[in-house]
Amino acid sequence: MSRSASLSHAPAALLLAALLCASAGAVAQGKYPGIGRPATPAEVKAWDTDVRSDFTGLPKGSGSAKKGEEVWDAKCASCHGTFAESNEVFPPIVGGTTAEDIKNGRVAGLAKSNEGRTTLMKLSRISTLWDYIHRSMPWTAPRSLSVEETYAVTAYILALGRIVPEDFVLSDANMAEVQARLPNRNGTTTAHGLWTVKGRPDVKNTACMKDCPTEAKVMSQLPAHARDAHGNIAEQNRVVGPVRGAVTVRAAAGAAAPVATAAPAASADRIMAEKNGCLACHGVDNKIVGPGFKEIAARYKDAGGSEAKLAAKIKAGGAGTWGAIPMPPHPGMKDEDINSLVKWILGGAR
Amino acid sequence: METNRRAGRILPAPEAPAPTGRSGGRRSFLRNALALGGGAAAAALSGRASAADGDPLILKPQPHATALGQPVAALGYGQPSKWEKNLQRRESPGLTRVPQSSVAFAPLQGMFGIITPNGLHFERHHQGWWDLDPSRHRLMVMGMVKQSRVYTMDDLMRLPSVSRIHFIECGANTGMEWSNVAVPTVQYSHGMLSCCEFTGVKLSTLLDECGYDRKKARFVLAEGADGSGLTRTISIEQALDDVIVAWGMNGEMLRPENGYPLRLVVPGVQGVSWVKWLRRIEVGDKHWDTREEVLHYIDLMPDGLHRQYTQIQEAKSVITTPSGGQMLLDKGFYNVSGLAWSGRGRIRRVDVSVDGGRNWRTARLEGPVLAKALTRFNIDWVWDGSPAVLQSRAIDETGYVQPKISQLRAVRGTRSIYHNNMIQSWKVAESGEVSNVQVG
Secondary structure, rough: OOHHOOOOOOOEEEEEEEHHHHHHHOOOOOOOOOOOOEHHHHHHHHOOOOOOOOOOOOOOEEEEHHHHHHHHHOOOOOHHHOOOOOOOOOOOOHHHHHHHHHHHOHHHHOOOOOOOOHHHHHHOOOOHHHHHHHOOOOOOOOOOOOHHHHHHHHHHHHHHHHOOOOOEEEOOOOOOHHHOOOOEEEEEOOOOOOOOOOOOOOOOOOOOOOOOOOOOEEEEEOOHHHHOOOHHHHOOHHHHOHHHHHHHHOOOOOOOOOOOOOOOOOOOOHHHHOOOOHHHHHHHEEOOOOOOOHHHHHHHHOOHHHHHHHHHHHHHOOOOOOOOOOOOOOOOOOHHHHHHHHHHHHHOOO | OHHHHHHOOOOOOOOOOOOOOOOOOOHHHHHHHHHHHHHHHHHHHOOOOOOOOEEEHHHOOOOOOOOOOOOOOOOOOOOHHHHHHHOOOOOOOOOEEEEEEEEEEOHHHHOOOOOOHHHHEEEEEOOOOOOOOHHHOOOEEEEOOOOOEEEHHHHHOOOEEEEEEEEEEOOOHHHHHHOOOOOOOOHHHHOOOOEEEEEEEEEEHHHHOOOOOOOOHHHEEEEEOOOOOOEEEEEEEHHHHHOOEEEEEOEEEOOHHHHHOOEEEEEEHHHHHHOEEEEEEEEOOOHHHHHHOOOOOEEOOOOOOOOOOOOOOOOEEEEOOOOOEEOOOOOOEEEEEEEEOOOOOEEEHHHHHHHHOOOEOOOOOOOOOOOOOOOOEEEEEEOOOOOHHHHHHHEOOOOOEOOOHHHHHHOOOOOOOOOOOOOEEEEOOOOOOOEEEEEE
């Protein structure tokens, strides 16, 4: 019983101990003697603030939309906007509901695609709004609103949504009436199998194994412009293993735009270039450490005898033609392979 | 890479080359390797010997083999290798507007087996996280009970405990992909998923101790101690079945981001019900209809109705290696590896297709295969260099088969946000680049 607490919080613990001694006699002897203690009525009251949709737990009180406007402007508008319409820190609270919706109890806008969903469009229980504001808002100072302020600011939100008039006073006595006006009060269903473990699934696939019906056509892929939206994927993968992350962010200024990868079938030369690590430093089109292979092809297009010269350079390595960075020597490579690669490069590295 | 620089280098390192504009291509990773460690790293990566007589990494004595290493307890709490810094929890840019109410996704693309390391467990908070003093934390059990009771951590940790391995998945995991491909990698498409061994006392033990009303009790409410005071309703059947009031996570205490010192573990159910910084359990006879049951975690259907009280995570799987945003090293052999799980029990089987769902082969399930836990699957694959579309399909012990996105959409449309358990497709291009696609 708060033994450890008494070490660091002696006065509080003593007080509590006194309180608890009084009730100790009444404790039902459980299976685990010495574990836990009865909660005092004040403790239960302090934490039992939840308001259920049947209004169990709703404290007596009231607040006007007028007063709510003051609360809103002082404590809520900075984040949610003057008319609760802001999309800055969270989707809008108000908007998208109509007088027709109030009549039907179904928000028509929810059936349309591409419609944004505001809080009032989704709200099916008024208790939820009250409970949430009382427990969690303002975001940076939760549990700072009084009961009256909570009624008031809830009323104001409802007034902004034209669910109640501007001079409305919301109270524990008329919450049920407001519930009966909520635009989306009939907007939910529990006809699905996702509440219990034994629920029935709504979607059925079969475990076909061979020649299964599928178009196997790509319907959707990441648009090229979104390629770098999540940063450089190369830096989000391990440096060893069966794969690496793709380089998706270019750091060099003036670099070419990302090119969609529609690589042609790899030729034998291309595979050899890969195997020998050439493609670590040379892009086909672009410079990496060394020049792009197409750049090399363009440079030597009309120069005679360049094949032998380039083969020698690959074998021995060297710098100076394209810049100060040297190419390493490739002493282990067979001459015929080098010659083949040079031909392939000069032919456009296809 | 000091090692490589000294021993393996055959030329002065090229200046760390700035990644250039061209993206993709099988070589881009090598470029990166170069940036990290010079030519020898590239040589090591491509597996070729840079000198005629063999690999210098083998032929030449390395510093770590020829000098003294670090002492014990150099780090009182060990850290991952510095080479592993790429594997981090990350936010998806633009998904949320404020970082205290946001998500950090787990890097599934680099993880092995079924256990999520504590530092990589995904994060989701509504009003920021706290590192609570455990000696000042209290749990109250009240409502329809004979006696409302208060427990300290001392009390709880004296009780008989259980240790169980379970997955936790946010109901909105893969939610961005309902209408089209929106994110590049498995971290962002499936990373609101983790699996740990949780240790704690069964909720049923506490409910029994407090004498819950066996006749009238239908639900319990769980509430967090943070500013959001997050609340969720759980059915009494579940509460009495396998729900745990947990303090342990993979052998140590919970991490603050995951609710230290106390959280609820609700196996098979979406993460929002796993209330963190748990301070109160109330027994009642009706649904509470809290904010997370009325305004969120409701699934919008095409007719404009919201399905309320959806919470079970149906069978799902995803290939993590290779996966979106990765590059295959080369043609040849790969161990295709992934994760499968079901909120309704054990995984019975996982099939894998490399041709976009036309033909399937059954993968090997790695043990242990546990109820409501991640299950690792593996299957051999020899990539011949031609384009491929990889998919995995989980079947759980109820016989339920993980659906295709088209089947899900036919029933639920594209706007329900939650509970997207579609078969994931990864396209492998001839370049070796893997990307997120949806096929039909």
